[in-house]
Amino acid sequence: MPELPEVETILRGLLPKIKGQRINGVPEDGSKVFQMDPELLGLHLLGQVIRDLRRRAKYLIFDLERHRVIVHLGMTGQLTLRNPGKSDSDGFLRHPVTGLQRTRQHAPDRHTHFQIHLANGTSVLFRDVRKFGKVYLFDVLDGSAGVLFARLGPEPFSEDYTLKCFLERMGTRKLRIKSLLLDQRFIAGVGNIYADEALFEAGVYPGRRVRYLRKYEKVRIFKAVPDVLRKGIVAGGTTINDFVDSDGQVGGFQEQLNVYGREGERCYRCDSVIQKTVVGQRGTHYCPVCQKR
DNA sequence: AACCTTCCCTGATGGC
DNA sequence: TGCCATCAGGGAAGGT
Numbered sequence: 001m002p003e004l005p006e007v008e009t010i011l012r013g014l015l016p017k018i019k020g021q022r023i024n025g026v027p028e029d030g031s032k033v034f035q036m037d038p039e040l041l042g043l044h045l046l047g048q049v050i051r052d053l054r055r056r057a058k059y060l061i062f063d064l065e066r067h068r069v070i071v072h073l074g075m076t077g078q079l080t081l082r083n084p085g086k087s088d089s090d091g092f093l094r095h096p097v098t099g100l101q102r103t104r105q106h107a108p109d110r111h112t113h114f115q116i117h118l119a120n121g122t123s124v125l126f127r128d129v130r131k132f133g134k135v136y137l138f139d140v141l142d143g144s145a146g147v148l149f150a151r152l153g154p155e156p157f158s159e160d161y162t163l164k165c166f167l168e169r170m171g172t173r174k175l176r177i178k179s180l181l182l183d184q185r186f187i188a189g190v191g192n193i194y195a196d197e198a199l200f201e202a203g204v205y206p207g208r209r210v211r212y213l214r215k216y217e218k219v220r221i222f223k224a225v226p227d228v229l230r231k232g233i234v235a236g237g238t239t240i241n242d243f244v245d246s247d248g249q250v251g252g253f254q255e256q257l258n259v260y261g262r263e264g265e266r267c268y269r270c271d272s273v274i275q276k277t278v279v280g281q282r283g284t285h286y287c288p289v290c291q292k293r
Numbered sequence: 294a295a296c297c298t299t300c301c302c303t304g305a306t307g308g309c
Numbered sequence: 310t311g312c313c314a315t316c317a318g319g320g321a322a323g324g325t
Contacts, residue, residue, distance in 0.1 A: 001318065032301090058319080075318055076303085111303090130302045132319060175296060184320075192318065241305085241317085281298070282318065298324075306316085 002073040004189030005232030013246030015053045021118040028114035036137045057188035074132030076242045082123045104248045152188040156226040178206035179280035193260045198224040200259045205291040259285040
């Protein structure tokens with residue numbers, strides 16, 4: 001489940017390798033991930049130079065000369081680089097001595113929905129098993145890409161992310177705090193893993209109703225969100241099942257998770273048993289002692 | 294308007 | 310061993 005740190009990790013890996021490269025071809029498989037006639041993708045992109053690659057929330061934006069290609073990875077989406085001069089590999093083998101993930105690239109398979117062939121011979125591969133991902137194509141002149149982002153809340157690392165605004169926008173809302181953190185209109189980029197981790201760090205039970213939170217609790221949540229996201233970026237993202245960076249490597253933040261995926265294990269802070277429940281139809285992990293109801 | 298539920302999709306997992 | 314049900318969840322759409 002690529003969230004902000006995973007998308008940022010992919011961005012940082014891809015950008016230096018593809019910036020300034022001209023596009024040679026874009027084979028695609030006609031999958032439902034395409035939000036346009038998929039044949040238009042190759043037709044329009046052929047010959048254009050990739051000027052820049054940016055991130056907004058969980059979206060990646062490829063800035064070309066005349067178009068923007070915007071990719072959302074959904075649940076299982078992957079964007080990886082492939083160099084035909086190097087050998088491909090399957091699975092996630094770990095180095096037997098160091099335990100570190102070796103860099104490995106993957107050949108296209110039946111879940112690879114498109115490739116962007118670059119002039120230097122390398123390719124960017126988009127693979128998505130569950131096809132919750134989406135690929136958009138916009139003309140750079142008509143500005144219509146804005147509709148995708150119009151309703152998104154502030155980036156957690158931007159100047160727009162202020163305590164004053166955070167508190168005001170919480171207002172007297174009745175929904176559960178975790179559901180609010182997952183709402184991309186409230187904050188952009190938080191998903192299920194980092195919502196649980198942020199609420200653990202803030203010491204707030206995920207099922208609490210926003211209107212009954214104390215101000216100091218809201219302040220702690222305000223700080224915890226960018227804090228856990230930053231740690232996730234530093235660690236290169238979280239790999240539960242599917243996430244790999246642009247070089248096909250797994251992330252490192254799963255080693256630092258305090259609650260997510262730790263049901264039945266001991267809390268590192270107080271030694272009580274981590275619980276799992278459901279909040280807003282999402283699996284939700286918490287420490288019953290560190291996060292009081 | 295605010296909030297909640299359903300749906301999309303496939304592979305992994307567990308019960309029998 | 311095989312078969313079927315269940316689960317994972319981002320975000321749009323539909324319902325209350």
